[in-house]
Amino acid sequence: MTLSEWLKKAEVRLLAGPHSERARRDAEALLLHLLNRDRAWLIAHAYDALPAEEASCYIAQIERRLSGEPIQYITGETEFYGRLFRVNPSVLIPRPETEHLIEKALALAPAFPAPRIVDVGSGSGAIAVTLAAELPLAQISSIDISPAALAVARANAALHQVAVRFLEGDLLAPVATEQFEFVVSNPPYVPTTDRDTLSVEVRDHEPALALFADADGLSIYRRLIPAAHATLVPGGWLLLEIGYGQSEAIAALLTASGFAQISFTPDLQGIPRVAAAQKRTR
DSSP states (O other), X not given: OBHHHHHHHHHHHHTTSTTGGGHHHHHHHHHHHHHTOOHHHHHHTTTSBOOHHHHHHHHHHHHHHHTTOOHHHHHTEEEETTEEEEOOTTSOOXXXXXXXXXXXXXXXXXXXXXXXXXXXXXXXXXXXXXXXXXXXXXXEEXXXXXXXXXHHHHHHHHHTTOOOEEEESXXXXXXXXXXXXXXXXXXXXXXXXXXXXXXXXXXTTXXXXXXXXXXXXXXXXXXXXHHHHHHEEEEEEEEEEXXXXXXXXXXXXXXXXXXXXXXXXXXXXXXXXXXXXXXXXO
8 A cells, every 4th residue: 555545544544533633634643753754755755655564553553543542642752842852651741831831931030140940740851851951051950759750851851961850759849958049830730520521632641640630720739839939039930830710719829828920921822821920039
């Protein structure tokens, strides 16, 4: 069979899956990754045959996608802030929305010559590695409770040749005696009551530990916000990614912990997505 015929066969197969609207796009994306080629090459070589070994692998990948498994886990990689990151089912797939947190950190960072930054809930390391690459004078620490997630994060730091200190533990416990200019985090914030509303690829394939935070989605924030206030230097910043409809509750938690200069950055849909709050200087 030619590449064109394999594409059509894969598309038809994926039309029966949970994301039929992306059948052609997914079939093409998996084939391009398998062959390590771009779309222009595929068009020019549409009538080439697909070798038996690659064909067998392609069939297996299509079946994985048919079950709803994210393409990023099948290919083992995704893009974040213009860089390629390794991912697997041990970590949440980095989202474009999280890039707003990076942008906010980069906008505030020039106020500090060599900021000490701690990323809480490292996951793939996308936040910590990106900040280390963008802020070469910063001292970056990153914490996760999952050893498997930390292994992925360390691999991504090595991939991009940046220095990040990775620590295993719960929230800020591993750095309880230290101080930082920035605490940044994309913590679990999906209410467990919303589980059935999520897509099958998120609900059934991404790690629950990185997604859900009790019935209202706020349990991690209730612990992290006061802990962050204690570990920040005066004038330091807490940056948090938050979920839909959580801005008022987050603002109240930040105010109760003594933070000032509280603001929210919307995502491209206009939803408040990043909370920023400063520890008072006195």
